Amino acid sequence: MRMANSALEANETFMYQVERVKKKNRKLSFIKGMLFLLPSLILFSVFLFYPMLKTIYLSFFLTDAKGATTVFVGWDNYKEIFTDSVFLKGMKNTFLFVFYTVPLTVIISLFLTVIANEKLKGIGVFRTIFSSTMGVSVAAASVFWLYLFNPTMGLLNKFLELLGAESIGWLTDPDWALFAVSVTTIWMNIGFTFLILLGGLQSIDSSLYESADIEGSSYFYKLRRITIPMLSPTLFFVITVSIINAFQTFGQIDILTQGGPANETNLIVYSIYREAFVNYQFGSASAQAIVLFIFILLMTALQFKLGERRVHYQ
Amino acid sequence: MSQVELIDITKSYDKQKDVLNGINLSIEEGEFFVLVGPSGSGKSTLLRMIAGLEEISGGFLKINDQTVNHLPPKERNLSMVFQNYALYPHLTVEQNILFGLKARKVEKREQQIRLMEAAEMLGLTELLKRKPRELSGGQRQRVALGRSVVSHAPLCLMDEPLSNLDAKLRANMRVQIRRLQKQLGLTMIYVTHDQVEAMTMGDRIMVLNEGKIQQVGKPITLYNEPENLFVASFIGSPKMNLGNAAFFADGNHLIIENQLHISIDPDVIMGVPKDRNLKVGIRAEHLFPGESKKDHIHHLEAVNVEQLGNETLIAFEVGSELWTAKWPGQWTIEFGQKVPVQILPQYLLFFDVETGQLIQSADIGKLREVVTI
Ligand SMILES: Nc1ncnc2c1ncn2[C@@H]1O[C@H](COP(=O)(O)OP(=O)(O)OP(=O)(O)O)[C@@H](O)[C@H]1O
Numbered sequence: 001m002r003m004a005n006s007a008l009e010a011n012e013t014f015m016y017q018v019e020r021v022k023k024k025n026r027k028l029s030f031i032k033g034m035l036f037l038l039p040s041l042i043l044f045s046v047f048l049f050y051p052m053l054k055t056i057y058l059s060f061f062l063t064d065a066k067g068a069t070t071v072f073v074g075w076d077n078y079k080e081i082f083t084d085s086v087f088l089k090g091m092k093n094t095f096l097f098v099f100y101t102v103p104l105t106v107i108i109s110l111f112l113t114v115i116a117n118e119k120l121k122g123i124g125v126f127r128t129i130f131s132s133t134m135g136v137s138v139a140a141a142s143v144f145w146l147y148l149f150n151p152t153m154g155l156l157n158k159f160l161e162l163l164g165a166e167s168i169g170w171l172t173d174p175d176w177a178l179f180a181v182s183v184t185t186i187w188m189n190i191g192f193t194f195l196i197l198l199g200g201l202q203s204i205d206s207s208l209y210e211s212a213d214i215e216g217s218s219y220f221y222k223l224r225r226i227t228i229p230m231l232s233p234t235l236f237f238v239i240t241v242s243i244i245n246a247f248q249t250f251g252q253i254d255i256l257t258q259g260g261p262a263n264e265t266n267l268i269v270y271s272i273y274r275e276a277f278v279n280y281q282f283g284s285a286s287a288q289a290i291v292l293f294i295f296i297l298l299m300t301a302l303q304f305k306l307g308e309r310r311v312h313y314q
Numbered sequence: 315m316s317q318v319e320l321i322d323i324t325k326s327y328d329k330q331k332d333v334l335n336g337i338n339l340s341i342e343e344g345e346f347f348v349l350v351g352p353s354g355s356g357k358s359t360l361l362r363m364i365a366g367l368e369e370i371s372g373g374f375l376k377i378n379d380q381t382v383n384h385l386p387p388k389e390r391n392l393s394m395v396f397q398n399y400a401l402y403p404h405l406t407v408e409q410n411i412l413f414g415l416k417a418r419k420v421e422k423r424e425q426q427i428r429l430m431e432a433a434e435m436l437g438l439t440e441l442l443k444r445k446p447r448e449l450s451g452g453q454r455q456r457v458a459l460g461r462s463v464v465s466h467a468p469l470c471l472m473d474e475p476l477s478n479l480d481a482k483l484r485a486n487m488r489v490q491i492r493r494l495q496k497q498l499g500l501t502m503i504y505v506t507h508d509q510v511e512a513m514t515m516g517d518r519i520m521v522l523n524e525g526k527i528q529q530v531g532k533p534i535t536l537y538n539e540p541e542n543l544f545v546a547s548f549i550g551s552p553k554m555n556l557g558n559a560a561f562f563a564d565g566n567h568l569i570i571e572n573q574l575h576i577s578i579d580p581d582v583i584m585g586v587p588k589d590r591n592l593k594v595g596i597r598a599e600h601l602f603p604g605e606s607k608k609d610h611i612h613h614l615e616a617v618n619v620e621q622l623g624n625e626t627l628i629a630f631e632v633g634s635e636l637w638t639a640k641w642p643g644q645w646t647i648e649f650g651q652k653v654p655v656q657i658l659p660q661y662l663l664f665f666d667v668e669t670g671q672l673i674q675s676a677d678i679g680k681l682r683e684v685v686t687i
């Protein structure tokens with residue numbers, strides 16, 4: 001009996017020691033993990049978390065021209081923006097802009113990807129060309145298109161002239177401005193989308209196609225039954241990123257139209273910028289930014305919810 | 315059913331040196347034909363050329379007496395099981411199996427009939443609604459087989475389909491594939507680098523090395539009368555024991571590896587030149603235990619012993635070579651022990667040192683009847 005007891009005790013002390021060592025190890029690994037995270041934590045805090053909290057804070061105040069808070073107004077800034085016609089117009093424009101650019105970008109890129117994935121001589125040249133806009137900055141691309149859109153000297157109107165059609169004020173006509181900006185954006189985004197999709201396409205095991213060939217599949221059957229489903233995670237990624245990008249469009253608006261004519265191309269980020277740095281309404285600009293943030297968050301969450309069911313992951 | 319003929323086929327990638335060279339071969343209808351060879355010998359390349367996935371650089375490929383060099387894969391009327399199975403990961407087992415039938419627009423009813431038939435035969439009935447990632451290796455293998463079964467193609471190509479499976483499953487699948495092939499009367503071209511698989515499954519075997527045919531023949535023929543040193547050492551497990559040898563001036567004595575002196579009855583070695591260096595070979599099971607025997611006894615030093623349970627593998631040092639003997643039963647032998655071994659000259663194979671060609675195969679091998687029931 002005594003023997004058994006002492007054995008039990010020895011066992012307990014042993015267990016206790018094991019527990020202690022385990023605890024120590026856990027603490028050690030926590031500290032190590034933190035050390036690894038520290039650089040990004042610091043960067044995120046300085047450039048992301050702090051500005052974000054500051055924005056939320058600002059959105060409840062009126063400010064002076066320097067951005068210093070003056071009067072606490074609670075939810076008033078939020079209430080106001082939903083009756084502000086400029087903001088609402090910006091929202092509408094943004095949705096239209098997403099609707100114009102995202103599907104077309106993805107469809108065109110997908111088409112280019114599929115043809116650039118053929119094993120042909122000199123296909124590398126085309127791949128380089130298709131992905132080249134990836135290396136062009138927003139500013140350079142916008143200036144480039146600015147020349148194309150130029151009402152008198154621009155290539156596009158010259159071309160219309162040649163066809164005997166009337167020239168179009170691409171960036172000055174309210175009916176055409178948003179369209180023109182969309183075309184520029186699509187052109188700019190194709191490079192990135194193309195590159196990502198090509199990567200996705202090339203990671204599909206070639207033996208799947210060989211096997212399908214032997215089984216007698218036609219080109220479109222393979223496209224429909226293999227390529228598109230196998231590419232769906234990549235497509236999903238590209239669509240999500242494109243939508244977020246479209247919501248955040250700024251550079252090309254600033255260079256091409258400055259939001260005009262008649263606020264037709266005033267997208268929401270640009271309108272926030274105007275509110276803050278032209279009208280010096282930092283409070284309501286912050287509120288708009290928060291609303292935009294929540295919008296993008298909800299959209300993305302919704303996409304993931306919908307996407308999960310349709311997307312096939314390996 | 316299909317009959318395949320290869321006439322002087324060559325293959326080179328990007329104008330580099332030939333991967334395959336002068337392949338002449340005829341595969342009969344309903345035959346189980348095994349392609350075997352070490353890694354990089356060109357087995358997959360040959361198979362892919364037959365399937366039409368790889369361009370033929372030279373020569374003619376005929377299927378049923380028709381030259382098919384320029385036909386695309388889908389018009390060659392064959393099925394293929396890929397080494398990695400090539401299952402579509404986003405489709406269920408059922409959709410995977412029916413993929414080809416849908417592509418060829420086979421009638422819906424017919425599709426279901428063939429599906430059920432194949433599922434039954436391969437034991438996949440329970441698994442039809444699953445995705446490939448939810449299957450074990452052996453089950454995936456069976457789905458890949460199912461795809462080729464439902465196609466009803468008379469010619470079936472398989473590229474090392476069992477290489478990813480464990481030993482037990484592999485043995486089981488060997489039997490299943492073999493039975494399937496006989497049941498459906500398929501012409502099968504089966505690639506493997508495993509010589510046991512080749513021996514056990516093939517009606518005929520072709521040994522390939524560095525893009526050249528080494529020998530084509532029945533498994534037993536390859537085993538008993540290998541045409542050259544490569545086939546001799548490639549076919550059979552453990553591999554054939556080989557050693558350099560020369561005759562004494564009188565022509566009645568053979569010295570192997572400067573160590574073993576064997577007296578030979580001249581009748582046994584009629585066709586062997588006496589004035590040249592030779593390579594001799596002897597199978598592991600033909601190095602007999604020598605204790606209760608009198609003639610042709612040699613005492614060899616055992617350097618390794620492997621107990622397999624029903625038999626024992628003993629490695630001996632013979633000159634610079636290691637020879638392995640396979641003895642039935644369980645033997646207790648110490649490392650370094652001198653063991654009496656009987657080496658009968660009738661069992662020796664003679665090869666030309668320079669060309670590696672067979673000069674004379676084992677006398678006994680030819681005499682001994684393969685037991686037929
Ligand atoms: N696409 C290619 N381009 C250039 N050389 C190739 C190509 N495919 C195969 N080879 C070469 O052809 C030779 C034969 O290759 P193959 O795949 O037919 O070998 P294998 O006998 O199937 O080998 P394993 O048993 O390893 O599968 C190898 O030397 C290989 O390097």
Ligand SMILES: [Mg+2]
Nearest residue numbers: 357358359473
């Ligand atoms: Mg291979």
